[in-house]
Structure formats: structure tokens, C-alpha cells
Amino acid sequence: MSENKYAELIIDGKSYQLPVVEGSEGEKALDISGLRKNTGFITIDPGFFNTGACYSTITFIDGEKGILRYRGIPVEELAEKATFIETAYLLLHGKMPNKPQLQAFSQLLNANSMLHEDMRHFFDGFPRGAHPMHILSTMINALSTFYPNVDLLSLKEDINLSAARLISQVRTLAAFAYKKSIGEPIVYPRHDLSYCANFLNMMFDSPVQPYEVSPEVVKALNLLLILHADHEQNCSTTTVRTVGSAQVNLYATISAGVSALSGPLHGGANQEVIDMLRKIMRSERDVKKFIDRAKDKNSAFRLMGFGHRVYKTYDPRAAIIKKTCHDILSRLKTDDPLLELAMELEAAALQDDYFIERNLYPNVDFYSGIIYRAIGIPENMFTVMFALGRLPGWIAHWQEMLTKDTKICRPRQIYTGHTLRHYEKSS
Numbered sequence: 200m201s202e203n204k205y206a207e208l209i210i211d212g213k214s215y216q217l218p219v220v221e222g223s224e225g226e227k228a229l230d231i232s233g234l235r236k237n238t239g240f241i242t243i244d245p246g247f248f249n250t251g252a253c254y255s256t257i258t259f260i261d262g263e264k265g266i267l268r269y270r271g272i273p274v275e276e277l278a279e280k281a282t283f284i285e286t287a288y289l290l291l292h293g294k295m296p297n298k299p300q301l302q303a304f305s306q307l308l309n310a311n312s313m314l315h316e317d318m319r320h321f322f323d324g325f326p327r328g329a330h331p332m333h334i335l336s337t338m339i340n341a342l343s344t345f346y347p348n349v350d351l352l353s354l355k356e357d358i359n360l361s362a363a364r365l366i367s368q369v370r371t372l373a374a375f376a377y378k379k380s381i382g383e384p385i386v387y388p389r390h391d392l393s394y395c396a397n398f399l400n401m402m403f404d405s406p407v408q409p410y411e412v413s414p415e416v417v418k419a420l421n422l423l424l425i426l427h428a429d430h431e432q433n434c435s436t437t438t439v440r441t442v443g444s445a446q447v448n449l450y451a452t453i454s455a456g457v458s459a460l461s462g463p464l465h466g467g468a469n470q471e472v473i474d475m476l477r478k479i480m481r482s483e484r485d486v487k488k489f490i491d492r493a494k495d496k497n498s499a500f501r502l503m504g505f506g507h508r509v510y511k512t513y514d515p516r517a518a519i520i521k522k523t524c525h526d527i528l529s530r531l532k533t534d535d536p537l538l539e540l541a542m543e544l545e546a547a548a549l550q551d552d553y554f555i556e557r558n559l560y561p562n563v564d565f566y567s568g569i570i571y572r573a574i575g576i577p578e579n580m581f582t583v584m585f586a587l588g589r590l591p592g593w594i595a596h597w598q599e600m601l602t603k604d605t606k607i608c609r610p611r612q613i614y615t616g617h618t619l620r621h622y623e624k625s626s
């Protein structure tokens with residue numbers, strides 16, 4: 200942080216000094232924490248376009264240059280060399296694990312992979328066709344009743360155990376939710392399988408057809424989960440920080456994050472992209488019609504998987520997924536006509552002035568569904584996969600926030616309603 204730099208704010212001829220703060224990558228901000236106390240004014244910033252809500256050491260994004268780093272390490276390097284579990288450890292602990300640390304973390308994940316058996320009954324109450332994201336957020340909240348004491352004080356003692364339990368059990372919950380939705384018996388986790396292999400086995404193994412875990416599929420899943428593992432102050436992480444700031448139980452807090460992620464403008468976009476591509480396919484590949492609709496201000500339609508609050512260039516995660524799509528599809532010996540169509544749509548949008556002027560590029564959700572489809576993940580589980588990936592990031596932010604003496608999140612507002620008026624009995 201820079202010291203002794205100030206910006207001058209003049210209100211009604213009176214001058215105030217606002218400290219300038221600077222991050223380790225040169226990002227600058229005005230510290231307005233004393234603004235209301237000193238001036239009586241607040242700031243208005245709907246959607247928080249210009250608001251830095253915290254200091255954080257977890258993830259760095261340069262949206263203009265398309266840079267994404269977890270704890271300083273470029274996401275490209277992690278995607279190529281790391282596993283999801285190593286990445287989760289990195290996010291939670293700030294450094295890559297050595298061999299004994301990784302082994303201990305994996306053992307903790309295994310030891311905590313089973314759900315309390317009573318949790319199984321909860322699944323019976325959901326209506327048929329319930330979206331797995333809503334089942335997931337409900338079930339994670341239900342976990343808080345089994346582990347009511349996972350709060351700030353207990354976690355200071357053992358964040359490792361609570362994080363491992365959550366990361367492991369949410370994976371089990373996600374697979375159970377899927378099995379429930381298709382009416383098949385649930386499959387329990389196995390200690391002999393790695394994190395991703397275990398998830399795939401719980402999803403696809405069945406009493407009549409044993410599932411063979413393919414190393415190619417495990418690799419592809421690791422890649423996708425790594426790319427989703429954190430993204431600094433996005434909508435769901437901000438939700439986690441906001442709910443957590445009231446010192447809410449970790450599980451209940453993460454459940455709120457899952458709910459935020461489910462929205463079509465956030466994580467839910469990955470499912471919407473496939474839906475959109477299928478509609479374009481059905482319209483005899485009329486790409487232009489869909490581009491025109493996305494540009495039409497009288498239409499609510501948006502090109503799903505396009506645009507980003509922070510990236511004003513190509514989303515580095517989308518670049519990695521696009522680059523590996525063909526490779527993964529060919530290694531899995533499968534083809535997807537939606538991939539060619541997605542590339543056609545992207546090319547058309549990137550040549551269009553509307554998208555050029557607004558810096559709208561494919562985001563992480565644009566191509567991820569193509570890989571999920573190739574490895575057999577059903578469409579209504581796409582956003583659940585995003586949640587599995589994002590979990591270590593959410594926990595890391597929760598932990599960082601609570602260990603930094605953070606105040607409860609409580610923005611102010613400018614009231615624009617009625618001024619004082621009085622109750623009148625209706626005649």
C-alpha cells in the first residue's frame with residue numbers, strides 16, 4: 200500500500216483529504232472509510248462497479264490484460280500442471296502443498312466424504328424435477344444443523360478439517376442430488392479414488408452397469424474445476440463475504456453463495472449457453488438472428504456466455520477451455536456439433552461493432568458446457584459443477600474475511616421515498 204498520498208475532495212468549498220491506497224499489482228483506490236464521519240456524504244455505486252469492498256491476498260485479476268492468478272500463480276500454469284485438490288490447498292493456505300501436506304489433505308478429504316446417514320432422508324422431500332442447484336444449496340444449509348459450531352471461533356482452531364469436510368461432502372451431496380433426480384440408487388464415496396474420480400464414480404456407477412473411471416475424463420474435470428476455483432469479488436463470493444460478515448455458520452454461508460451462483464447472469468449461464476446453442480441449431484443455424492436479438496434493446500435476450508464485469512478482453516479461462524476443447528473431444532473420441540456452432544457464433548459476435556464497442560468477449564461459461572457434455576455431465580448439473588469448483592475460493596474468502604477483524608457488511612442508501620406523512624384510517 201502506498202503511504203502519504205492523498206486525493207483532494209472539495210465539497211461546498213471545503214477541502215478533505217482522501218488517502219490513496221495501492222495494491223501489490225499497482226491497483227489504486229481512494230480510501231473513503233472516513234467519508235461520512237468527516238463530510239456527512241456517502242457514495243452511490245449501484246452494482247458496485249467502482250467499489251473495492253476489501254483487501255485480499257487470494258486472487259489477482261487484470262481485466263484489461265486478461266490476467267488471472269491464484270495466490271500469484273497464473274491460472275494457465277495451474278491448469279496445465281496442478282490438480283484441483285492442490286489448487287484448493289493453494290487457495291486455502293496461500294502456498295502449494297508439499298507431498299506430506301497433500302497426503303494429509305487428501306486423507307482428510309477421504310475421512311470426511313460420507314454424509315451423516317440421516318441426511319439421505321432429506322433428499323426424499325424434493326419435488327421431481329427440482330433443479331440440482333437448489334437441492335444443493337438446501338442440503339448445504341442442512342449440513343449446518345449437523346455441524347452447528349462451525350463458526351469463527353472453532354475455525355481458528357481447525358480450518359483444515361472444516362474446509363476438507365465441506366469440500367468433500369459437497370461433492371457427495373452433488374452426486375446424490377443427481378442420482379435422486381434420475382431415480383437411481385445413490386453410490387457411496389470410495390477411499391481408493393481421487394477427488395474427481397470419486398465424484399464421477401458416484402455420479403455414473405450403477406448396480407447394473409459399473410462405471411470405469413477414465414483418466415482422460417478425470418483430467419478434463421480437474422481442469423474445469425481449477426479454472427472455476429476462485430474469481431475474487433464476484434457476485435457469489437461477495438454474497439459469501441456479506442453473509443459471513445454476520446458471523447454465520449460456514450455451511451449456511453456457503454449455501455447462500457450457491458444460491459447466488461445459480462442465477463443465469465452468474466454461474467447459471469453455462470447451462471443457458473447450451474440451451475441457446477441448441478435453439479440456434481434448431482433455427483437452421485441462423486446466427487445472425489440471435490446476434491441481432493442480443494443487440495436489440497427491446498429484447499431481454501443476451502448472448503449467454505458473453506460479456507463480463509471485469510474482463511474487457513478475452514476471459515483467460517475461456518481461452519484455456521476453447522484451446523483444450525478440441526483436444527479433449529478428440530482424446531475422448533467424441534464430436535460435438537455445438538462446438539463448431541459456438542465458434543461460429545463467437546466469430547460473428549467478435550466482428551460486430553456492438554460487441555467490439557462494449558468489449559464483449561466469451562466468458563468462462565461460453566465453452567465449458569461443451570466439455571461437460573463430452574464427459575457425460577447432464578446439463579442441469581453444469582452449474583453444480585461450477586459450485587464444486589468455486590468452493591475452495593468461497594472458503595478462502597470466508598476465512599480471510601473472518602481473520603481480518605472485518606466489520607459486518609451493511610451498505611447505506613439514498614432514500615427517495617415519501618417524506619413524513621401520517622396514518623389515515625381507510626374510509
Ligand code: ACO
Binds near residue numbers: 465502564
Ligand atoms: N449480450 C448482449 N449485450 C450485452 C451482453 C450480452 N451477453 N453483456 C453485456 N451487454 C451489453 C449491455 O446491454 C450493455 O449495453 P449498453 O451499454 O448499451 O446498455 C453493455 O453491454 C454493458 O453491460 P452491463 O450489463 O452494464 O455489464 P455488467 O458488467 O453489469 O454485466 C454480465 C456483466 C452480467 C456478465 C453481462 O455481460 C451479461 O449479462 N452476460 C450474459 C450472461 C453471462 O454470460 N453471465 C456469466 C458471466 S461470467 C460469470 O459470472 C461466471
